[in-house]
Amino acid sequence: MKSQSTDPAPTLEHSAESWADAKTLITTGTDDPVAASWYLTKSRVWPFIADARFGPIKLGVVLFVIIVLSILLSPSTESHFIYTDF
Amino acid sequence: MTTNIARARWWLAYPVALALLLILDAALGFWRPLPSRLPEQFSPAYLNLYVGDAPRNKPVIAFLGDSVLWGYKIPEADSAANVLQRRFPASRMLNMSYEGGSTPNSAVLLRYALHAGVPLAGAVINVNIKEFNHADSAYRTLHPSLERTAEAVLTPGDRRVLKMHPAVGLNPALNRFVERYWRFYRLRADLCEMIFGTDDMAGALVRSVQNITGTAAAQELAHRPTSDKFLGTYDLAPIDDTNVGMQYYRILLRELCAAKIPAIVFLTPTNHGLLHDYIDVPEYDANLHALMAVPHCPRVTVLNLDRAAPSATFIDNDHLNAAGQRILVARLSPYLRKMIR
Numbered sequence: 001m002k003s004q005s006t007d008p009a010p011t012l013e014h015s016a017e018s019w020a021d022a023k024t025l026i027t028t029g030t031d032d033p034v035a036a037s038w039y040l041t042k043s044r045v046w047p048f049i050a051d052a053r054f055g056p057i058k059l060g061v062v063l064f065v066i067i068v069l070s071i072l073l074s075p076s077t078e079s080h081f082i083y084t085d086f
Numbered sequence: 087m088t089t090n091i092a093r094a095r096w097w098l099a100y101p102v103a104l105a106l107l108l109i110l111d112a113a114l115g116f117w118r119p120l121p122s123r124l125p126e127q128f129s130p131a132y133l134n135l136y137v138g139d140a141p142r143n144k145p146v147i148a149f150l151g152d153s154v155l156w157g158y159k160i161p162e163a164d165s166a167a168n169v170l171q172r173r174f175p176a177s178r179m180l181n182m183s184y185e186g187g188s189t190p191n192s193a194v195l196l197r198y199a200l201h202a203g204v205p206l207a208g209a210v211i212n213v214n215i216k217e218f219n220h221a222d223s224a225y226r227t228l229h230p231s232l233e234r235t236a237e238a239v240l241t242p243g244d245r246r247v248l249k250m251h252p253a254v255g256l257n258p259a260l261n262r263f264v265e266r267y268w269r270f271y272r273l274r275a276d277l278c279e280m281i282f283g284t285d286d287m288a289g290a291l292v293r294s295v296q297n298i299t300g301t302a303a304a305q306e307l308a309h310r311p312t313s314d315k316f317l318g319t320y321d322l323a324p325i326d327d328t329n330v331g332m333q334y335y336r337i338l339l340r341e342l343c344a345a346k347i348p349a350i351v352f353l354t355p356t357n358h359g360l361l362h363d364y365i366d367v368p369e370y371d372a373n374l375h376a377l378m379a380v381p382h383c384p385r386v387t388v389l390n391l392d393r394a395a396p397s398a399t400f401i402d403n404d405h406l407n408a409a410g411q412r413i414l415v416a417r418l419s420p421y422l423r424k425m426i427r
Contacts, residue, residue, distance in 0.1 A: 055096075056095055056097075056098035056099045057099075057102050059096070059099035059102075060101070060103045063100070063102075064103040067107065068110070072274065075288050076275060076285040076286035076288075
């Protein structure tokens with residue numbers, strides 16, 4: 001028969017400034033941000049592209065979106081010629 | 087998962103991305119923005135598109151000039167060119183004016199439009215006396231996009247007299263190289279202008295923050311035009327043939343006559359109420375007379391509209407509000423009617 005522990009139940013204490021909320025903690029099982037990011041990358045992002053048939057296509061689309069957005073969202077290098085009188 | 091990863095042909099991602107970029111480029115080839123005036127910022131490629139897309143099946147009247155003719159701070163629909171377009175629907179009023187125009191800009195742009203094969207049935211050109219001032223930013227400078235688009239029609243004389251901006255250094259050279267082969271990259275400034283309403287997202291964000299915090303309204307208030315802000319805008323020294331503005335004014339009239347293009351050239355209305363202390367002097371009128379006296383052929387009509395609009399129709403020293411643009415329309419309409427007939 002398993003003896004009953006008198007210790008209080010373990011809690012995942014974290015400060016108010018902590019990045020994690022309860023849901024994330026339950027999902028990732030850790031309150032270490034690096035470990036949680038790695039876990040989410042492996043469990044969510046990687047399976048999205050780690051597919052022998054469609055993975056490379058999805059990755060190609062992601063690459064295309066990154067290229068287009070990097071051009072559209074980068075600061076303008078064009079010469080501003082508009083002048084003001086005052 | 088490991089087996090799947092091993093089997094995947096990852097190199098395929100590159101051709102997929104490349105194919106999508108090619109599709110995007112091909113789609114942009116069908117992009118015909120056809121605005122009724124040029125946007126605030128435009129690339130050389132956009133100017134090329136805008137001029138190249140001028141219709142070949144109806145008379146084209148080119149509007150050449152500066153921000154007054156472009157319609158600074160007024161809705162597109164209220165600019166004189168747009169109102170005239172509605173009044174004369176059988177013709178295409180091609181508003182090629184932009185902020186930063188001047189006689190060198192108008193002369194080179196006219197040459198470029200003719201070189202591009204635009205069948206010009208006429209031209210309306212504003213000549214702003216303030217741009218004959220050496221200190222004006224457009225005095226001897228072409229709009230950077232015009233300078234690049236019109237490279238083929240620039241003469242050695244243009245290159246000698248005007249302040250040019252050749253691509254020097256690795257960065258501009260690389261930019262030009264990539265732009266030559268990649269349409270999306272070539273039109274990036276125009277796409278940003280279309281998406282964000284300005285030339286980049288940073289500018290759009292700054293504008294939003296300024297609107298939210300009220301900074302924009304405060305700046306607008308601080309920039310309220312008062313006469314002292316235009317102290318150095320008008321040069322009262324006699325305008326003679328050493329003046330680059332005058333040299334290109336002569337070239338402009340000569341090229342219009344040589345190409346047999348009927349044209350209305352007008353001296354831009356100026357706010358004499360605001361600028362009374364500076365410009366209501368004999369020297370200013372002498373300069374207006376000097377411009378009016380430049381010889382030209384009968385196809386070209388030169389109008390002195392310097393005092394044509396009352397002070398209440400100005401936004402500042404020379405930019406007209408909607409009522410001012412209507413005055414312009416009323417003064418130009420009879421000549422345009424004759425020109426189109």
